[in-house]
Amino acid sequence: MFPDVSRPVTRRAALGVVGAVGLAAATAGHASAAAPQLAFGVATPGGPLDAAGLNEVTRLAGEAPRLILLYKDFQQQAPVAEVQACLNRGARPVITWEPWVTSGGLQQPGYSPARIAAGYFDSYLRSWATALAPFGNQVTIRFAHEMNGDWYPWCPGVNGTTAEDYIAAWRRVHTVFTVNGARPQWMWSVNDPYFGSVPLSSVYPGSDVVDQLALDSYNFGTSQGWSAWKTPSQVFAPGLDALRALGTGKRIIISETASSELGGSKPNWIRDAIPYLDAQPDVEAFIWFHLLKETDWRINSSKASAGSFKKALAARALP
Secondary structure (H helix, E strand, O other): OOOOOOOOOOHHHHHHOOOOOOHHHHOOOOOOOOOOOOEEEEEOOOHHHOHHHHHHHHHHHOOOOOEEEEEEEOOOOOOHHHHHHHHHOOOEEEEEEEOOOHHHOOOOHHHOHHHHHOOOOHHHHHHHHHHHHHHHHHOEEEEOOOOOOOOOOOOOOOOOOOHHHHHHHHHHHHHHHHHOOOOOEEEEEEEOOOOOOOOHHHHOOOOOOOOEEEEEOOEOOOOOOOOOOOOHHHHHHHHHHHHHOOOOOOOEEEEEEOEOOOOOOHHHHHHHHHHHHHOOOOEEEEEEEOOEOOOEOOOOOOHHHHHHHHHHHHOOOOO
16 A cells, blocks of 8 residues: 555545545444545643543534544553454554654753664564554554654754664564564654754655655744744745655645644634645545644634534545
8 A cells, every 4th residue: 555656646546546546444333435535633731541531522623533642652452442443433553663762851862863773672663563453454554754854863863863773763664563463554753844954864764665645843932032924835845846856756644733722813714724734635634633732732722723623624525
């Protein structure tokens, strides 16, 4: 699934022709053949096991999410129950798998990509592969995301990590899964490129071990001392252009996005952002970060924002 071709695959082809093996592989028997081309996904505080939280998102959005994003670090076991909970809801689980201890801070050389590549974690990797193998390609793994930044231990320049170490670690993880019969979808997820960020071409693991490209991109508005309000085009276009410049032809998912209420109109931003993404022929889905974290990213941070979100989703194009 997610073939490497010489030009971007349109969503019409992706979801209309091979949808049974793509997003719809996780939603067989649930997703309508007339589902909108741009799929909606969500990350929530309670994750896949919080049925009430996901039901509330479904009510707010006017539809059930087709992807559910969850987070695991290298001290946690494969989330079999959470994967099954996603599939039971007709949603694809997207597991953000982070090679560190979440509460351990930036300096964690024990979990360095070099050590992963050298095989120190093979037993742990095998346990995940064995546990997830029965789900086939219904699971997406988003391994070591936002590697082009400098805020995670696996980023080049942190803990002595190099771009080559990162690539070697990714390929080692992929190999261990393959050898143990696990065939998930592999999502390579970058952060918005910025001045001084790691060049994407230097950390791309290779089209033979990457199924999907993905982008984390937010409108922080004026919620941070360094941030300013941005239009959807200003938020998404630079990262999308950078991913397309890799020349892989692979489809793209916006793996994390949301907007602050501060500095502009969030309802208007949502009104414009969803059709903007819907108009991108190689963008297959977006995942809304429905959390109160750096700012209030939630769909219902205001009544007007929630109403705009539901309306914009309802207006998406059909195949």
